[in-house]
Amino acid sequence: METLKNYINGKWEVSKEQSTTDVVNPATQEVMAKVPYGAKTAEDLAKAVEAAQKAFQSWGQMPVMKRVQPLYKLKQLLEDNLEDLAKTITMECGKTLAESRGELQRAIENVEVACGMPVMIQSEFSENIAGGIDEFMIRQPLGVCGCISPFNFPGMIPFWFLPYAIATGNTFVLKPSEKVPLTMQKVFQLIDQLDLPEGVVSLVHGGKETVDAMLDHPQVKAISFVGSSKVAKYIYSRGAANGKRVQAQGGAKNPIVILPDADIEISTQIIADSTFGCAGQRCLAASNIVTVGDKNGTIKESLYESAKKRTTGYGLDEKIEMGPVINQASLKRISTLIDQGVDEGGKVLLDGRNAKISGFEKGNFISPTIIENLPLGGEIVKTEIFGPVISLIELNSIDEALEFVNSNAYGNMACIFTSSGANARKFRSQANAGNIGINIGVAAPMAQFPFSGWNESFFGDLHGQGRHGVEFFTQTKIVVERWPKEWSRKF
Numbered sequence: 480m481e482t483l484k485n486y487i488n489g490k491w492e493v494s495k496e497q498s499t500t501d502v503v504n505p506a507t508q509e510v511m512a513k514v515p516y517g518a519k520t521a522e523d524l525a526k527a528v529e530a531a532q533k534a535f536q537s538w539g540q541m542p543v544m545k546r547v548q549p550l551y552k553l554k555q556l557l558e559d560n561l562e563d564l565a566k567t568i569t570m571e572c573g574k575t576l577a578e579s580r581g582e583l584q585r586a587i588e589n590v591e592v593a594c595g596m597p598v599m600i601q602s603e604f605s606e607n608i609a610g611g612i613d614e615f616m617i618r619q620p621l622g623v624c625g626c627i628s629p630f631n632f633p634g635m636i637p638f639w640f641l642p643y644a645i646a647t648g649n650t651f652v653l654k655p656s657e658k659v660p661l662t663m664q665k666v667f668q669l670i671d672q673l674d675l676p677e678g679v680v681s682l683v684h685g686g687k688e689t690v691d692a693m694l695d696h697p698q699v700k701a702i703s704f705v706g707s708s709k710v711a712k713y714i715y716s717r718g719a720a721n722g723k724r725v726q727a728q729g730g731a732k733n734p735i736v737i738l739p740d741a742d743i744e745i746s747t748q749i750i751a752d753s754t755f756g757c758a759g760q761r762c763l764a765a766s767n768i769v770t771v772g773d774k775n776g777t778i779k780e781s782l783y784e785s786a787k788k789r790t791t792g793y794g795l796d797e798k799i800e801m802g803p804v805i806n807q808a809s810l811k812r813i814s815t816l817i818d819q820g821v822d823e824g825g826k827v828l829l830d831g832r833n834a835k836i837s838g839f840e841k842g843n844f845i846s847p848t849i850i851e852n853l854p855l856g857g858e859i860v861k862t863e864i865f866g867p868v869i870s871l872i873e874l875n876s877i878d879e880a881l882e883f884v885n886s887n888a889y890g891n892m893a894c895i896f897t898s899s900g901a902n903a904r905k906f907r908s909q910a911n912a913g914n915i916g917i918n919i920g921v922a923a924p925m926a927q928f929p930f931s932g933w934n935e936s937f938f939g940d941l942h943g944q945g946r947h948g949v950e951f952f953t954q955t956k957i958v959v960e961r962w963p964k965e966w967s968r969k970f
């Protein structure tokens with residue numbers, strides 16, 4: 480069985496760490512590879528940072544137009560290898576092939592946006608700001624930047640950062656999730672074909688020890704993290720205490736409000752896609768669905784019908800609409816939360832627990848589940864489930880709905896379905912969340928916009944993607960300049 484190698488200084492290298500953890504296909508339980516996991520991965524990390532620091536000396540000085548050239552080729556390589564990468568994502572992460580292709584498309588879009596860096600990095604200039612003085616701002620790279628990514632979007636999330644970091648002149652060290660390292664392993668085989676100087680991008684496998692080494696390394700200037708809130712908070716605190724710039728995106732608990740004036744059939748279909756897409760393992764998955772004034776249960780009925788007919792199975796089968804969750808521990812956690820909801824008085828309207836998929840009996844499957852009658856402060860209503868479960872909440876007015884939405888400790892996304900512009904506007908303005916959807920179920924910002932997030936969903940200031948990517952990966956320098964006439968030689 481293959482133990483994955485690191486990619487350091489432009490070469491594939493065996494890790495210093497001999498202990499490994501298994502990469503397991505969540506549908507079949509087949510062990511796909513072994514990944515280095517243990518204290519000595521810190522040495523691998525240090526070696527990658529050393530190479531990145533050396534590479535930075537010349538990469539950071541290279542004209543931006545030259546720095547973006549490898550990104551054009553990377554886009555082409557990602558497109559040419561999209562099917563193979565999508566299959567890898569489905570096999571190690573569990574999502575359907577259509578979902579895997581979709582996340583790769585989002586990755587490519589970030590490469591495309593970063594290709595615009597020659598224009599994006601341009602800054603401000605003011606002539607004659609006072610008595611013949613000109614003033615301008617330039618953006619310069621930070622140095623070595625580290626990235627730590629989660630399991631649920633193995634192909635996309637590193638691309639929220641990597642293209643912006645290197646196009647702005649930084650060097651970049653990535654530690655992917657140890658649960659799904661194979662996608663980036665393949666992406667780095669493509670990166671190896673680029674005309675990039677050695678050390679500009681590196682891949683180091685591992686877990687907490689690798690992360691801690693990154694957080695403590697004095698030459699790492701910035702950290703981009705995406706994962707659960709608990710770890711995000713830890714990364715932010717430890718990284719910032721060590722003087723680093725940190726952007727740490729955390730977990731979520733996303734509410735969607737549906738008003739009776741919405742198109743019920745279309746809206747409930749979109750809402751079901753939001754909850755059950757990627758088996759609910761999306762930071763923008765809808766979790767608490769709030770119906771307003773649904774006295775005769777029309778919305779509930781439509782949501783139930785939409786959820787019930789979804790097919791669960793192995794994502795490599797194109798007919799499947801929902802794959803397994805990542806591992807047995809996650810499956811157990813989701814079932815325990817549902818049990819807790821029932822203990823709190825909840826009624827399971829649609830029960831996806833103990834889903835048995837023919838031919839994949841060992842897979843981590845749970846089918847769409849809906850639970851209602853939950854107390855508003857209950858555990859399942861507050862906790863991130865990260866599985867295909869709708870908590871159905873019935874309220875009487877948009878004000879009650881907004882109060883509920885704003886009681887959320889997280890703030891990744893909040894959505895409303897309505898045909899009323901006035902209600903949509905009120906919601907957009909008053910909902911406390913970083914990403915708002917109006918008649919949209921997954922309010923994922925496109926690459927040219929920052930991927931926002933508030934409260935426990937984000938620690939830091941500047942988010943990933945778009946202009947925030949440029950700002951996060953550069954430090955500003957202000958130049959105040961005077962050229963007195965009388966100092967010039969006369970010709």
Ligand code: NAD
Pocket residue numbers: 627628629630631632654655656657685686687690691705706707708710711713728729730731761762863865891930932936
């Ligand atoms: P996780 O926090 O368990 O792991 C994320 C990364 O941190 C991994 O690379 C892991 O190796 C590392 N890590 C884990 N525990 C650590 C520790 N104690 N110390 C240092 N490093 C540690 O998250 P996950 O389970 O891989 O991903 C799912 C979570 O990510 C969910 O909470 C989801 O909402 C969140 N997420 C958020 C966004 C967003 O944009 N806000 C996007 C995707 C996923």
